[in-house]
Amino acid sequence: xxxxxxxxxxxxxxxxxxxxxxxxxxxxxxxxxxxxxxxxxxxxxxxxxxxxxxxxxxxxxxxxxxxxxxxxxxxxxxxxxxxxxxxxxxxxxxxxxxxxxxxxxxxxxx
Amino acid sequence: xxxxxxxxxxxxxxxxxxxxxxxxxxxxxxxxxxxxxxxxxxxxxxxxxxxxxxxxxxxxxxxxxxxxxxxxxxxxxxxxxxxxxxxxxxxxxxxxxxxxxxxxxxxxxxxxxxxxxxxxxxxxxxxxxxxxxxxxxxxxxxxxxxxxxxxxxxx
Amino acid sequence: xxxxxxxxxxxxxxxxxxxxxxxxxxxxxxxxxxxxxxxxxxxxxxxxxxxxxxxxxxxxxxxxxxxxxxxxxxxxxxxxxxxxxxxxxxxxxxxxxxxxxxxxxxxxxxxxxxxxxxxxxxxxxxxxxxxxxxxxxxxxxxxxxxxxxxxxxxxxxxxxxxxxxxxxxxxxxxxxxxxxxxxxxxxxxxxxxxxxxxxxxxxxxxxxxxxxxxxxxxxxxxxxxxxxxxxxxxxxxxxxxxxxxxxxxxxxxxxxxxxxxxxxxxxxxxxxxxxxxxxxxxxxxxxxxxxxxxxxxxxxxxxxxxxxxxxxxxxxxxxxxxxxxxxxxxxxxxxxxxxxxxxxxxxxxxxxxxxxxxxxxxxxxxxxxxxxxxxxxxxxxxxxxxxxxxxxxxxxxxxxxxxxxxxxxxxxxxxxxxxxxxxxxxxxxxxxxxxxxxxxxxxxxxxxxxxxxxxxxxxxxxxxxxxxxxxxxxxxxxxxxxxxxxxxxxxxxxxxxxxxxxxxxxxxxxxxxxxxxxxxxxxxxxxxxxxxxx
Numbered sequence: 001x002x003x004x005x006x007x008x009x010x011x012x013x014x015x016x017x018x019x020x021x022x023x024x025x026x027x028x029x030x031x032x033x034x035x036x037x038x039x040x041x042x043x044x045x046x047x048x049x050x051x052x053x054x055x056x057x058x059x060x061x062x063x064x065x066x067x068x069x070x071x072x073x074x075x076x077x078x079x080x081x082x083x084x085x086x087x088x089x090x091x092x093x094x095x096x097x098x099x100x101x102x103x104x105x106x107x108x109x110x
Numbered sequence: 111x112x113x114x115x116x117x118x119x120x121x122x123x124x125x126x127x128x129x130x131x132x133x134x135x136x137x138x139x140x141x142x143x144x145x146x147x148x149x150x151x152x153x154x155x156x157x158x159x160x161x162x163x164x165x166x167x168x169x170x171x172x173x174x175x176x177x178x179x180x181x182x183x184x185x186x187x188x189x190x191x192x193x194x195x196x197x198x199x200x201x202x203x204x205x206x207x208x209x210x211x212x213x214x215x216x217x218x219x220x221x222x223x224x225x226x227x228x229x230x231x232x233x234x235x236x237x238x239x240x241x242x243x244x245x246x247x248x249x250x251x252x253x254x255x256x257x258x259x260x261x262x263x264x265x
Numbered sequence: 266x267x268x269x270x271x272x273x274x275x276x277x278x279x280x281x282x283x284x285x286x287x288x289x290x291x292x293x294x295x296x297x298x299x300x301x302x303x304x305x306x307x308x309x310x311x312x313x314x315x316x317x318x319x320x321x322x323x324x325x326x327x328x329x330x331x332x333x334x335x336x337x338x339x340x341x342x343x344x345x346x347x348x349x350x351x352x353x354x355x356x357x358x359x360x361x362x363x364x365x366x367x368x369x370x371x372x373x374x375x376x377x378x379x380x381x382x383x384x385x386x387x388x389x390x391x392x393x394x395x396x397x398x399x400x401x402x403x404x405x406x407x408x409x410x411x412x413x414x415x416x417x418x419x420x421x422x423x424x425x426x427x428x429x430x431x432x433x434x435x436x437x438x439x440x441x442x443x444x445x446x447x448x449x450x451x452x453x454x455x456x457x458x459x460x461x462x463x464x465x466x467x468x469x470x471x472x473x474x475x476x477x478x479x480x481x482x483x484x485x486x487x488x489x490x491x492x493x494x495x496x497x498x499x500x501x502x503x504x505x506x507x508x509x510x511x512x513x514x515x516x517x518x519x520x521x522x523x524x525x526x527x528x529x530x531x532x533x534x535x536x537x538x539x540x541x542x543x544x545x546x547x548x549x550x551x552x553x554x555x556x557x558x559x560x561x562x563x564x565x566x567x568x569x570x571x572x573x574x575x576x577x578x579x580x581x582x583x584x585x586x587x588x589x590x591x592x593x594x595x596x597x598x599x600x601x602x603x604x605x606x607x608x609x610x611x612x613x614x615x616x617x618x619x620x621x622x623x624x625x626x627x628x629x630x631x632x633x634x635x636x637x638x639x640x641x642x643x644x645x646x647x648x649x650x651x652x653x654x655x656x657x658x659x660x661x662x663x664x665x666x667x668x669x670x671x672x673x674x675x676x677x678x679x680x681x682x683x684x685x686x687x688x689x690x691x692x693x694x695x696x697x698x699x700x701x702x703x704x705x706x707x708x709x710x711x712x713x714x715x716x717x718x719x720x721x722x723x724x725x726x727x728x729x730x731x732x733x734x735x736x737x738x739x740x741x742x743x744x745x746x747x748x749x750x751x752x753x754x755x756x757x758x759x760x761x762x763x764x765x766x767x768x769x770x771x772x773x774x775x776x777x778x779x780x781x782x783x784x785x786x787x788x789x790x791x792x793x794x795x796x797x798x799x
Binding site for chain 3: 009010026027044045054055056074075077078080081090091107
C-alpha cells in the first residue's frame with residue numbers, strides 16, 4: 001500500500017487502512033473508533049472526554065479522561081468541565097457537593 | 111527451524127450470514143498459539159496497542175486485526191502488542207504483516223500466547239483489510255488448517 | 266441538541282446568521298459556530314451576537330485586530346489553536362465578558378499577551394501550550410482572577426514565573442511541563458492555595474528550594490518526572506494532601522529516612538529510572554494509603570524496609586538489593602499484599618507467608634534460599650504464581666506445596682533438587698524444573714492433570730506428556746493428529762525453545778479450547794523416550 005492517498009490536514013504520514021500514523025508537530029493524534037474501523041486523525045485540541053498528552057518526542061496523543069461525568073479534563077484524574085447540572089470540586093464531578101462544602105451555583109462549583 | 115501451523119480464517123459478513131459464502135484466507139499461527147477462535151472482526155490502529163493506550167473495552171467476542179506498517183514508530187515490541195490485544199479481551203489477534211517485513215520474523219520467535227495469534231500477508235491480507243475498509247460487521251472463525259498426511263512441508 | 270444552520274442562509278435573521286462556509290448549530294437561544302480549517306486569515310465579520318462557542322482552529326490567522334470580537338458578549342468558548350498568531354494586541358478580546366475558555370495553543374506567541382487578557386474576569390481555562398513563550402513577566406495574568414486551569418507546557422520558559430502566578434489565587438491545575446526550567450525557588454507557588462495539580466515534568470530541574478512548595482495546601486498531584494534532580498525533593502514535606510507523586514527518570518541516588526513523613530495521603534509514588542543506591546529504613550513508614558511500592562537496583566539496601574503504618578500495600582517490589590532475610594512479621598505488617606517481588610536479592614531463608622492470604626504472585630528468583638519448610642506457603646489460597654528459580658533449593662518438605670489450591674505457575678528451575686513432592690500441584694498449568702541436574706524421577710501425568718507448558722530437566726520426562734510410541738519416526742517434523750476441524754488436536758509444539766519472558770507474562774488465561782502440552786526438551790532420536798539408565 002505504498003503511495004498512500006494524500007494525507008488529511010495536520011498529518012505527516014498516513015495509510016489507506018490506518019488513516020494518519022504520524023501527525024505534524026504540536027498536534028495530537030486521536031485514534032477514532034468508527035464501528036469496526038479505527039483510524040488516526042490529527043487535532044489541535046482533543047475531543048470531548050479526552051485530554052492532550054504531550055511528550056518530548058512529539059508523539060502527542062489524545063488520552064481518555066478517567067473521571068465520571070466529565071466532558072473535559074486537565075489530566076486523567078482532574079476534570080475541567082463537568083457534565084451539565086453537576087458540581088465540580090478539586091477536579092471531580094458531583095451530583096451534590098460533598099458534606100462541608102458550600103455550593104456556588106453561578107459557577108457550578110463546591 | 112520447525113514449520114509452523116497454518117490457520118484458516120473464514121470471514122462472513124453478518125448481513126450475508128444466512129446465505130453468503132465466507133471469504134477464506136490462510137495465515138500462520140505464531141507463539142504456539144494454534145487453536146480455534148471465533149468473534150466479530152475489529153480493527154485496531156497500531157498506535158492503540160501502546161503503554162499509553164487507555165483500555166478501550168469492546169463488549170462481546172471480537173477478533174482484533176492490526177495492519178502493521180514499518181513507518182509507524184514501534185511503541186512496544188510486537189509480542190507485547192499481541193499480549194495487550196489479548197488482554198483487551200480479543201479472542202484472537204490477526205497481524206497483517208504485508209508492509210512490515212521484520213514483523214513476521216519478530217513474531218515467529220514468540221511462544222505460549224494464551225489465544226491464537228495469526229500472521230497474514232499479500233492477497234489474503236488485502237482481502238481482509240478490504241473488508242475492514244467497507245466497515246461492515248463481519249464474523250470471523252479461525253481454525254487449524256488440516257494438511258493431508260503424506261505431504262511434508264517446510265515453511 | 267442544536268439545530269444545524271449552514272453558511273448559505275440564515276434560519277432566523279440576526280440570531281442564527283452563520284458566516285460563509287462555517288458550520289453553525291443552534292443551542293437553545295445561542296449559536297455554536299465552527300469555522301475551523303477554512304484557511305481564514307481573519308475573524309469572520311458577520312458573526313451572530315448570540316455566538317456562545319466559536320472555533321477558529323487550524324486557520325491561517327496571523328492577527329486578531331482590536332475589537333474584532335467585541336460584540337460577542339455571550340461568547341463562552343473561543344478556540345484559536347493551530348494558527349500563526351505571534352502577537353495579540355490590547356482590546357483583541359474586548360467585550361468578551363462571559364468568556365470561560367480561551368485556547369491559544371500551537372501558535373507563534375513569544376510572550377504572554379498580558380494586555381489582551383486583563384479584562385477577562387470570568388476566564389477559567391487558558392491554553393498557551395505549544396508556543397515559544399520564554400518568559401512571563403509580573404502582571405501578565407493580573408485580570409484573570411477566575412482562572413482555574415493554565416497550560417504553559419511545551420514552551421521555552423527557563424524559570425518558574427512566580428510573580429505572575431501570584432496573581433492567580435483561584436488556580437487549581439497548571440502545567441509547566443516540557444520547558445527549560447532549571448531551578449524551583451522557595452515560595453515559587455506560595456499564593457496558589459487552591460492548586461490541586463502541578464506538572465513540572467520534562468524540564469531540566471537540577472535543584473529545588475526546601476520551601477519551594479510552601480503554600481500549596483491543596484496539592485494532590487505533583488509530577489517531577491524526567492528532570493535532572495540529584496537530591497530527593499525534601500520540599501514535598503509541606504504537601505499534606507499529596508496523593509500522586511512522580512519523580513522517575515531523574516538522577517537521585519538516595520531516599521532518606523522519613524522521606525514521606527509529611528505526605529500521609531500518598532497513594533502512588535513512582536521513582537524508577539533513578540540510580541538509587543541507598544534507602545532509609547524508615548523511608549516508607551506511615552503511608553496508610555500507599556498501594557504500590559517499587560524499588561529496583563538499590564544496591565546498598567541490605568535490610569528489608571520498616572513498613573510500619575503502611576498497611577495498605579498491595580504490590581511490593583524490591584529487586585536488585587542485598588536483602589538477606591525477611592522479618593517473620595512481614596505478612597502481619599502487609600495483610601493486603603497481592604504481589605511480592607524480591608528477586609535478585611540474597612535471601613537465604615523464608616519466613617512463613619501464611620498470613621499473606623491475598624498474595625497472588627510471589628517472585629523470589631535469584632536468591633539463596635536452600636529449603637522450603639512445611640509452613641512456608643501454608644494458607645496461601647490465592648497464590649497463582651510462584652517463582653523460586655535460581656536459588657539453592659535442595660530440600661522441599663513433603664507437604665511444601667500441599668496447600669496451594671490456586672497455584673497454576675511454578676518455577677523451580679536452576680536449583681539443586683533431587684526430588685519434588687507433587688502433592689498439592691494438581692492445579693498447575695505451567696511448570697519449570699530445568700536446571701535441576703539431579704532430578705531424574707519420572708513425573709506421572711495424573712499428578713499434573715491440567716499442565717500445558719513444561720520445561721523439565723530431561724527429555725525422557727516429557728514422554729509421559731506426549732504419546733511416546735509415535736515418536737520413533739525418522740524425522741521430527743511437526744505432526745498434527747487432527748482428524749476433523751474442532752476435534753482435540755494432540756499437537757506437538759515445535760516452536761523455538763520457549764523463553765521465560767513469555768512464561769511470566771502468561772498470567773491470566775484459562776485452559777485453551779484445544780489442550781496442547783508444550784514440553785521441552787522434546788524427546789527425539791538423540792533423546793529417546795526410554796531412559797537408558799533404567
